[in-house]
Amino acid sequence: QVQLQESGPGLVKPSQTLSLTCTVSGGSISSGSYYWSWIRQPAGKGLEWIGRIYTSGSTNYNPSLKSRVTISVDTSKNQFSLKLSSVTAADTAVYYCARGHYGAPFDYWGQGTLVTVSS
Amino acid sequence: QSALTQPASVSGSPGQSITISCTGTSSDVGSYNLVSWYQQHPGKAPKLMIYEVSKRPSGVSNRFSGSKSGNTASLTISGLQAEDEADYYCCSYAGSSTNYVFGTGTKVTVL
Numbered sequence: 001q002v003q004l005q006e007s008g009p010g011l012v013k014p015s016q017t018l019s020l021t022c023t024v025s026g027g028s029i030s031s032g033s034y035y036w037s038w039i040r041q042p043a044g045k046g047l048e049w050i051g052r053i054y055t056s057g058s059t060n061y062n063p064s065l066k067s068r069v070t071i072s073v074d075t076s077k078n079q080f081s082l083k084l085s086s087v088t089a090a091d092t093a094v095y096y097c098a099r100g101h102y103g104a105p106f107d108y109w110g111q112g113t114l115v116t117v118s119s
Numbered sequence: 120q121s122a123l124t125q126p127a128s129v130s131g132s133p134g135q136s137i138t139i140s141c142t143g144t145s146s147d148v149g150s151y152n153l154v155s156w157y158q159q160h161p162g163k164a165p166k167l168m169i170y171e172v173s174k175r176p177s178g179v180s181n182r183f184s185g186s187k188s189g190n191t192a193s194l195t196i197s198g199l200q201a202e203d204e205a206d207y208y209c210c211s212y213a214g215s216s217t218n219y220v221f222g223t224g225t226k227v228t229v230l
Contacts, residue, residue: 046122047157047165047208049219060218063120096164104170105155105210105219112164 002026004097004110012091012117018084022097022110029078030055034101036080038071040093041112048093052100053080087117123148123209123222130228136197139225141209142190147220149190153212156185156194160205168207169194196227204229 008020022036029036037052051061053071061069065084073080084091094114098106124142131137141148141156148154154172157165167176169185172192182197192211196203209222 046224047210047221049210049221052218060215062219063217103153103155103174104167104176105153105212106157106165107167107170107176109164109166 002099002108004099004108006095006097006110006113008113008115010114010116012087012115013119014088014117015086018082018087018091018115018117020082020095020097020113020115022080022082024078024080024099028075029073029080030075032101034099036071036073037098037100037106038082039096039098039106040091041096042090042093050082050084050095089117091115092117120147120213120217120220123211123220125207125209125222125225127223128226128228130230131196131199132230133199133201135199136195137199137227139194139196139207139209139227141192141194141211141222143192143211143213143220144190147190147211147213147217148187148192150214151212152187154185154187154192155210156183156192157208157210158203158205159208165208199229201229203227 035052038050068085070083094112096112097110099108156169159165172187173185
């Protein structure tokens with residue numbers, strides 16, 4: 001059974017870049033027709049899709065975040081990563097990584113990691 | 120792209136059936152049979168309950184069912200149980216520019 005685990009700093013200063021990594025276990029990140037996504041959830045609020053990457057390297061981003069987001073993949077480490085630049089307090093949220101495939105965009109999720117933007 | 124509209128809360132007694140609506144537009148829910156539903160308990164990650172409007176992943180109870188009519192998708196929980204008390208979110212594919220949009224979320228309370 002595939003498992004995902006987010007990791008990265010829990011505190012980021014305003015205007016800096018948020019960086020998170022998702023490590024996939026229980027299967028190769030390159031196997032099957034899957035893609036790998038990031039989703040976030042501010043405290044007490046709803047879910048927001050950030051973007052996704054295929055292991056080919058092809059990406060899609062939420063238009064509202066596109067100018068600040070970069071998602072990359074490292075198949076040798078079975079990991080994919082998120083970078084969000086120029087963060088503000090509005091980017092404070094629990095960040096989830098997830099696996100998806102056609103029809104089921106987020107079928108396996110990581111446990112989530114809280115990132116707080118504060119000086 | 121605005122979030123899909125869900126009722127803020129829905130409640131029911133044990134054993135009853137409840138339905139959660141998810142209203143979008145002709146650009147998302149109305150255009151694609153790619154609506155999925157997620158259950159989220161407090162402090163936990165969301166869990167996929169329904170995909171492609173009405174399909175259930177392996178291991179999800181058949182008390183959960185999904186449907187769609189026009190721009191509105193629905194999740195029905197039959198034989199409501201205490202463990203069903205959670206937040207529920209719908210999600211729809213919205214085309215190659217927007218990709219995915221989530222619903223506003225619905226808190227289900229078992230009375």
